[in-house]
Amino acid sequence: MTPTRQIELPGARTLGRRGLLAAGAGIAVVVVTGCDPQSSAGTSSGGNPSSGAGAAPDEQVAVTAADAVASALAAVTRTIGAHPRLAGRLAGLQGLHRAHAAALAAVLPAGTKTTARPLAVPHGPAAAVTALVRAEHDLHDSLIGLALRAENGPFARLLGTMAAGLTEQLAVLAR
Amino acid sequence: MTPLQALQATLAAEHAAVYLTGVYGAHASASRQPDLYGTLLTSYRTHRRRRDQLTVFIANRGAKPVAAAPAYVVPDPIGTPAELSDAALQVEHRIAKTYGQLIENTTAAERRWALVALDDSAVVQMELRGTPEMFPGSAL
Incomplete structure (x- = not known):
C-alpha cells in the first residue's frame, strides 16, 4: 500500500x-x-530535443524521416524561389524544417546522406501554397506513421513532437 | 517508466487540466472574450473526454485509475484575459510534455492516442500563445 x-x-x-x-x-x-x-532514460535535457534520443534500432525509420523532411524543405525553398512574395508567409515553415532536419541529423550516424524528392511548383502563388500544404499534410502523416513504427521511445517522441510542430505551422498557414 | 505508469501520469495530468480549465473558463467572459472563452470551453471538454478515455485504458489493463486530487493550485492572479491565457497556456504546455512522455513509453494504440492528443494540444497552445513552436511536447 x-x-x-x-x-x-x-x-x-x-x-x-x-x-x-x-x-x-x-x-x-x-x-x-x-x-x-x-520520462524514461534517454530523454533530452539540453537545447536540442533530439539529444539523447538516438535512433537505434530505428536507423531506417530515421533515414526515411530525414528524407521526408529534406524533401519538404526543398519544396518550401523552391516555392519561395518561384514566388518570392511568399517568403514571409513560408519563413516559419522553412525554419521548422531546418530545425527538424538538424534534429534528425543529430540522431543519424555521421555521414548519412538524405535524399530530397523534387516537387513541381505550380505557377500561381495560391496554387503553389495549396500544393505545399498538401505535401505538408502528407509529411505530417508520415511522421505519425514513423513514430508508431519506432521502437526507441525517445526517438518516437521526437518524431511526435515534429509532427505536432508541423500541425502548428499548418494552422498558421490556414489563417 | 512502464506504459501503465505513463498512462497513470497522463491521467493525473488530465485530472488537473480538467480542474484548471474549468476554473479558467469560469473566469472568462463569453461576451467580452469570446475567442478565449471558446478555447477554454473546448479545452475543458477535450481534457474531460481524454480523462475518461485514459480511465478506460487503465481499467482495461486491470489497474485502478489514479483519482483526482480534490483541488489544485490555481495561479494568482488570473484576473485579466492575458493572465488567463497565460495560465491556460501553462496547462497545455505541461500536459503536452506528458503526452510526449506517453508517446515515449507506450506503443501501438496507446502511442497513437498520445500522438493525436499532442497534435491537438499543440494547436491549442498556438492559439493561446499566438506563435508556433518547433517541438511541442518535447522534454525540454
Missing part, C-alpha cells in the same frame, strides 16, 4: 492539506498518491 503523499502533477501542483488551509479555502484535502511523472 503506497502511503498518501503530495505529488507534483505535470498539469498543475496539487494543493496539499497545509497549503489549502493556509490559503483559507476551508475545505479538507486528501492528496491522492500517484506516480511521479518522469
Whole structure:
C-alpha cells in the first residue's frame, strides 16, 4: 500500500492539506498518491530535443524521416524561389524544417546522406501554397506513421513532437 | 517508466487540466472574450473526454485509475484575459510534455492516442500563445 503523499502533477501542483488551509479555502484535502511523472532514460535535457534520443534500432525509420523532411524543405525553398512574395508567409515553415532536419541529423550516424524528392511548383502563388500544404499534410502523416513504427521511445517522441510542430505551422498557414 | 505508469501520469495530468480549465473558463467572459472563452470551453471538454478515455485504458489493463486530487493550485492572479491565457497556456504546455512522455513509453494504440492528443494540444497552445513552436511536447 503506497502511503498518501503530495505529488507534483505535470498539469498543475496539487494543493496539499497545509497549503489549502493556509490559503483559507476551508475545505479538507486528501492528496491522492500517484506516480511521479518522469520520462524514461534517454530523454533530452539540453537545447536540442533530439539529444539523447538516438535512433537505434530505428536507423531506417530515421533515414526515411530525414528524407521526408529534406524533401519538404526543398519544396518550401523552391516555392519561395518561384514566388518570392511568399517568403514571409513560408519563413516559419522553412525554419521548422531546418530545425527538424538538424534534429534528425543529430540522431543519424555521421555521414548519412538524405535524399530530397523534387516537387513541381505550380505557377500561381495560391496554387503553389495549396500544393505545399498538401505535401505538408502528407509529411505530417508520415511522421505519425514513423513514430508508431519506432521502437526507441525517445526517438518516437521526437518524431511526435515534429509532427505536432508541423500541425502548428499548418494552422498558421490556414489563417 | 512502464506504459501503465505513463498512462497513470497522463491521467493525473488530465485530472488537473480538467480542474484548471474549468476554473479558467469560469473566469472568462463569453461576451467580452469570446475567442478565449471558446478555447477554454473546448479545452475543458477535450481534457474531460481524454480523462475518461485514459480511465478506460487503465481499467482495461486491470489497474485502478489514479483519482483526482480534490483541488489544485490555481495561479494568482488570473484576473485579466492575458493572465488567463497565460495560465491556460501553462496547462497545455505541461500536459503536452506528458503526452510526449506517453508517446515515449507506450506503443501501438496507446502511442497513437498520445500522438493525436499532442497534435491537438499543440494547436491549442498556438492559439493561446499566438506563435508556433518547433517541438511541442518535447522534454525540454
